[in-house]
Amino acid sequence: MLIHHARSLLFLPASNERAIAKARDLPCDMVILDLEDAVANDRKEEARSNAVAALQQGFGNRLKAARINVAGTPWHGVEMVAMKAAPVDYVVLPKVEDPRQVKDVFSVTQKPVIAMIESAKGALAAPSIAAAEGTAALFVGVNDLRLDLRIPAAVGRAGLSLVLQQTVLAARAAGIAVFDGVYNRLDDLAGLQAECIEGHALGFDGKTLIHPGQIDIANRLFGPDPQAVVDARRLIEAATGGAERFEGRMIETMHVVEARALVARADAVTPSR
Incomplete structure (x- = not known):
């Protein structure tokens, strides 16, 4: 699967071997083994070993x-070396605020980098980060963004709307994929659905997730509408080139x-695994 076809991208603590094993039977499009925020400092080495x-x-x-x-943490360098040797498709880099951060990780790991936009500085630098050598996609880190922008979680995402759209614009201008941030309320599936629709x-191409129970909603709402696919196949078959009439509308x-x-x-996404 190409990354821009991914609908559901599931974060898993790399220190949780049981959750990792279960992920092999889940219908998510990407598994992200987390060595950063989800792992306590005293379990970083264990998590790295588990991830590899x-x-x-x-x-x-x-x-x-x-x-x-x-960079600047005790684990950054050794994790880059580990990812260079590991059969990983992408390295996710948190808290990116400068394209040089991406270039440094890409130069060491030789793996495409997904840059997380999680601060005001990162949001303003998103176009140059997206265009940097080695950047394959952008993630929006909504929790850290709220904190940096001083937006209370209780007020919804209205205050994040500019950053969300700017991140999409930056990714599209650079020709890369872009994914929406996580939804924290695990029991609120209606809220998750509304945020996926938004x-x-x-x-956004898809959504980053923190629980297996969120996968089906993300797959459904970020996946192609079945009737739209039927209509698209019919349009492709009918088109003969140039501007023409198709089922009551003009197409080109x-x-x-x-x-x-x-x-x-x-x-690419049917059937779900």
């Missing part, structure tokens, strides 16, 4: 990523391109 072993075993057809700790409307080359992209996404 899990990556070597693999996760079927799911994309594999690992979130490392930032994220999809803003242009851009509509065919859009329809082919939708069909390609549907083919």
